[in-house]
Amino acid sequence: MNVMFLLAEESGGLFDLDATLPLMAIQFVILAVILNAVFYQPLGKAIDDRNDYVRSSLAESKERLAQAEKVAEQYARELAETRRRAQAIVAEAQAEAQEIAAQELAEAQREAQAQREQAQAELDQQKQQAFQELEKQVDGLSTQVLDKLLSV
Amino acid sequence: MLNVIPTSFPTLLAELEVGQHLYWEVAGLKIHGQVFLTSWFVIAVLVLVSFIATRKVERVPSGFQNLMEYALEFIRDLAKNQIGEKEYRPWVPFVGTLFLFIFVSNWSGALVPWKLIHLPSGELAAPTNDINTTVALALLTSLAYFYAGFSKRGLGYFSRYIEPTPILLPINILEDFTKPLSLSFRLFGNILADELVVAVLVLLVPLFVPLPVMILGLFTSAIQALIFATLAAAYIGEAMEGHGAEEHE
Numbered sequence: 001m002n003v004m005f006l007l008a009e010e011s012g013g014l015f016d017l018d019a020t021l022p023l024m025a026i027q028f029v030i031l032a033v034i035l036n037a038v039f040y041q042p043l044g045k046a047i048d049d050r051n052d053y054v055r056s057s058l059a060e061s062k063e064r065l066a067q068a069e070k071v072a073e074q075y076a077r078e079l080a081e082t083r084r085r086a087q088a089i090v091a092e093a094q095a096e097a098q099e100i101a102a103q104e105l106a107e108a109q110r111e112a113q114a115q116r117e118q119a120q121a122e123l124d125q126q127k128q129q130a131f132q133e134l135e136k137q138v139d140g141l142s143t144q145v146l147d148k149l150l151s152v
Numbered sequence: 153m154l155n156v157i158p159t160s161f162p163t164l165l166a167e168l169e170v171g172q173h174l175y176w177e178v179a180g181l182k183i184h185g186q187v188f189l190t191s192w193f194v195i196a197v198l199v200l201v202s203f204i205a206t207r208k209v210e211r212v213p214s215g216f217q218n219l220m221e222y223a224l225e226f227i228r229d230l231a232k233n234q235i236g237e238k239e240y241r242p243w244v245p246f247v248g249t250l251f252l253f254i255f256v257s258n259w260s261g262a263l264v265p266w267k268l269i270h271l272p273s274g275e276l277a278a279p280t281n282d283i284n285t286t287v288a289l290a291l292l293t294s295l296a297y298f299y300a301g302f303s304k305r306g307l308g309y310f311s312r313y314i315e316p317t318p319i320l321l322p323i324n325i326l327e328d329f330t331k332p333l334s335l336s337f338r339l340f341g342n343i344l345a346d347e348l349v350v351a352v353l354v355l356l357v358p359l360f361v362p363l364p365v366m367i368l369g370l371f372t373s374a375i376q377a378l379i380f381a382t383l384a385a386a387y388i389g390e391a392m393e394g395h396g397a398e399e400h401e
Binding site: 014015016017018019020021022023024025027028029031032033034035036038039040042043044045046047049050053 | 170173178181182183184187188191195198199202203205206209210211213217220221224225228244245246248249252253279282283284285287288289291292344
């Protein structure tokens, strides 16, 4: 090796290859093994675990979001349904109330009519009775008048 | 003393030492002590920071955990881009350690005032400043991509040497030698050159003038770490994929 370079003596020089080389190689391999145990494995595991954690939480939150959207949609659907039902109930109740009101109105009219007719009939009857009585009295008076006249 | 600079400036450049090493003898073999000292520092920094970062792992990261998670994500992206979504995971530790080790080495060489610590011979600098380190990393990369190719495709791995045509066989074989060579020399050359330029400028003009070069050095150091790790990942990915393996470099 030493002939290669002007700088070299019989011992030493820039290109002095000796037992340093294999020892350095062994030392390097040992360093790689040690670093594998104290650095690459634990930190690599930490990074992978974190990636897994982020991935799984992301998936979970996506799932939750989908679920929440589903629930919101269902809620909106139910709300619309309930509104429609409420409107139907209101309409029904209004119709019913109208019907009842009409019915009662008609009944009241009928009743009033009936009362009026009854009153009319009573009135007629009383009038007739009064006429009859009057006629009776007229008859009585006229017979009395007649008697008086005849007896005179 | 060995100087890169011509000997007409012996007094001025007496401090600039290149190609000098602090030799240790281990089982009769010579090793470069200063490289190991700084590499242990780099390793200690990496292990310590990793340890602090993962002492209490939380889902919402903060402080060091955040910083190191950023680094890990960066490395993962790098490996994923080069190797592919399906296969990159087992290679993250290798590619990541390449990047982190080279990056921290380069920056420690540029930022830590090693020169204040005096050694009997040589001087402390970035571990990647030594050809042994870069060749070791490059050869490990070669081993890694051979292993990746064989484990993925078995003996079918050899078919890539005659793709797209058997005429390219010599070039494809040559590539297996040029890859580690270019990887190691690119890193070594860049870091050494950067440290030399800074050292020379500091010797010539001690104040302010070297600062832009130092900042440029920090930039190139980071880029070199990125290039080494990216190319290593690209070679591994290329060895594993089936056809059209000549896309990268």
